[in-house]
Amino acid sequence: MATLNEIAHRMVSNRRGVLAADESISTMSSRLEGVGVAPTDENRRTYRELIVTTPDLADSISGIILADDTLRQELSDGRTFPAALADMGILAGIKVDTGAKPLAGADGEKVTEGLDGLRDRVAEYVGLGATFAKWRAVITIGGGRPTERSIRANVHGLARYAGLCQEGGLVPIVEPEVLMDGDHTLARCQQVTRVVLRALFDELALMQVRLDGMVLKPNMVVAGKDCPQQPGIEEVAQTTVDTLRETVPPEVPGIAFLSGGQSPELATRHLGAMQNCGPLPWELTYSFGRALVGPALETWRGDASRWEDAQRALSDRAVANAAAR
Numbered sequence: 145m146a147t148l149n150e151i152a153h154r155m156v157s158n159r160r161g162v163l164a165a166d167e168s169i170s171t172m173s174s175r176l177e178g179v180g181v182a183p184t185d186e187n188r189r190t191y192r193e194l195i196v197t198t199p200d201l202a203d204s205i206s207g208i209i210l211a212d213d214t215l216r217q218e219l220s221d222g223r224t225f226p227a228a229l230a231d232m233g234i235l236a237g238i239k240v241d242t243g244a245k246p247l248a249g250a251d252g253e254k255v256t257e258g259l260d261g262l263r264d265r266v267a268e269y270v271g272l273g274a275t276f277a278k279w280r281a282v283i284t285i286g287g288g289r290p291t292e293r294s295i296r297a298n299v300h301g302l303a304r305y306a307g308l309c310q311e312g313g314l315v316p317i318v319e320p321e322v323l324m325d326g327d328h329t330l331a332r333c334q335q336v337t338r339v340v341l342r343a344l345f346d347e348l349a350l351m352q353v354r355l356d357g358m359v360l361k362p363n364m365v366v367a368g369k370d371c372p373q374q375p376g377i378e379e380v381a382q383t384t385v386d387t388l389r390e391t392v393p394p395e396v397p398g399i400a401f402l403s404g405g406q407s408p409e410l411a412t413r414h415l416g417a418m419q420n421c422g423p424l425p426w427e428l429t430y431s432f433g434r435a436l437v438g439p440a441l442e443t444w445r446g447d448a449s450r451w452e453d454a455q456r457a458l459s460d461r462a463v464a465n466a467a468a469r
Contacts, residue, residue: 148357149356151315155397157206161204163208166214169213179442215238226274237276238277241305253291274314279318282298320362320363322340337363342391360392364384381421397427411430415469419469437458
């Protein structure tokens with residue numbers, strides 16, 4: 145049986161990345177409606193079957209994060225999603241948080257919930273074939289935010305989640321996302337990201353989380369999407385790497401960036417530029433959702449005759465990101 149460290153290294157090595165297909169039922173339904181597809185259980189299942197059965201996906205993707213409902217569903221050939229992924233040499237992951245909810249006494253800030261009953265759910269997910277998990281915390285910039293209360297609440301949740309996952313045999317993807325919503329500058333994003341990551345690793349140490357058995361999934365350091373001064377590709381790459389060097393211990397096997405609402409092409413260009421920022425103690429890879437699967441969904445639009453074209457669109461994005469590494 146593979147150790148946590150072995151699984152974590154497998155997730156980030158050989159130029160491969162992690163695909164996030166863990167949208168909630170409501171989010172996935174909205175995206176289907178956005179391309180003219182009825183938001184039914186079967187259409188959600190069919191779309192995710194399109195994703196996981198894309199030919200040669202294992203060449204670029206090491207693991208796929210699934211939602212609870214998908215983990216329990218079957219492909220049209222009768223195999224469960226985790227079994228089908230295992231057959232293709234791809235790890236099955238599971239989103240275990242229950243979403244970001246308003247943080248009491250902190251206007252406009254949220255804290256991610258889902259710790260209640262997590263130990264039992266981890267055991268169940270392992271039995272269903274999952275090998276890693278994901279928990280996302282969101283940090284907002286602007287209007288006096290983030291507050292220390294918000295940062296502490298979210299990193300505490302991330303650390304407790306990571307500890308429970310490792311205890312139960314799942315590699316935790318630890319995802320503290322500093323949102324790019326707003327008009328903040330690159331320097332402000334760097335400042336907040338630095339504070340969040342330092343607080344996170346302090347809390348992980350307190351909870352005795354094994355750093356060599358986890359994967360970090362942070363935001364890239366970018367300016368807010370409404371900031372009038374947008375930095376260049378190399379500036380984002382260097383600023384991001386500098387921030388990570390200051391905050392992330394070398395024991396962490398890999399850093400799998402989220403795209404955070406960037407366009408597919410821009411996220412890939414940023415990832416590629418980071419590979420030229422000198423020798424690093426960890427692998428730098430990607431854990432993209434919309435930046436990978438968005439073009440496939442736009443191509444498919446529920447039309448069975450576009451199935452192969454949609455899979456080709458996904459494959460092209462995955463190959464481009466692997467090449468950027």
